[in-house]
Structure formats: C-alpha cells, structure tokens
Amino acid sequence: MVLNTKNNLKLRSGIAVVTVSMILIFMMIITVVAMKLLIQGSKASGSSRRYLTVFDAAESGIEVGMLNIEIAAKEGTVPNDDDVSVGQRDVTLLIEHMFTGTVAGANIVFGGTGYEGVGTGISSGGSALFYRIESDAKGPVEEQAVIETAYRKIVGISVR
Numbered sequence: 001m002v003l004n005t006k007n008n009l010k011l012r013s014g015i016a017v018v019t020v021s022m023i024l025i026f027m028m029i030i031t032v033v034a035m036k037l038l039i040q041g042s043k044a045s046g047s048s049r050r051y052l053t054v055f056d057a058a059e060s061g062i063e064v065g066m067l068n069i070e071i072a073a074k075e076g077t078v079p080n081d082d083d084v085s086v087g088q089r090d091v092t093l094l095i096e097h098m099f100t101g102t103v104a105g106a107n108i109v110f111g112g113t114g115y116e117g118v119g120t121g122i123s124s125g126g127s128a129l130f131y132r133i134e135s136d137a138k139g140p141v142e143e144q145a146v147i148e149t150a151y152r153k154i155v156g157i158s159v160r
Contacts, residue, residue: 061091091136128154
C-alpha cells in the first residue's frame, strides 16, 4: 500500500490549522478572564480605599465631638452638634448627654474627711459627665461609616 503524500500533507495542514485555532481560542478565553479579574480587583481596591477615607473622616468626627465637649465644659455650656467637613467628606455629629456620676476615688464615694478640691490629695476624683458621641460620615458614592462611642468628662480636669 502506497500513501499519497499530497493528500497526507493536506490532511496534516488541516489538522495543524484546527489545532492552532483551538489554542488561539483557548488563549483568548484566558486573556478575557484575566482582564475581567484585573478590572474587578481594581474596582474592589478603589472601593476599599474610598471606604477607609470615609472611616477616617468618621474617626475625626469623634475627635471633634470630644473637643466640643471639652470646650463646652470650660465655658459652662452644653456641647453642640456640628456638621463638619473632613477631607471633602460630610460628617454629622450627634452629642447626647447620658448621665452624670461620680468618679471612683472621690471623697463622696468613700465618705471622705472633707473637701480637698478636685484632682488633689489622696482622694482625688469628682463628678463626671457621660456623653454618647455618634459620628456619621458619607462618601461621594455610597460609602458610609458610623462610629459611636461613650466619652467621660471629669469635671475640673482640663485636657490640653
């Protein structure tokens, strides 16, 4: 039996074309999937970065709230809620007085021998005002961070 080399070459070239075409299609599919994963990763990292800046703005709002309480205690007024802008993020503050109590170690707690003044003597202490501070920061897209904390202001002790 003699093989026809002309037909054999055509058959081989046909198989080669099909094989190369399948390899190219496979490589294109891998490229499309890789590009899609890269784009999704880029979007996720951008969203994460935006959320972190909003969270940082909310944290700064808590600091502003604590400063408002300190200023109000110094002036003898009620701390005010502020809407502030931190790094182009809108932050809404809510400062709420919860209760007033005594600080452990105060004369009043231990039935001390007399008034020595706030922050002096072995029985230093006094009364404290407890506040709830809520800081709500919003970002440009849909990012939002809300931080809530309790703050204790000891009367007679100033933060510098």
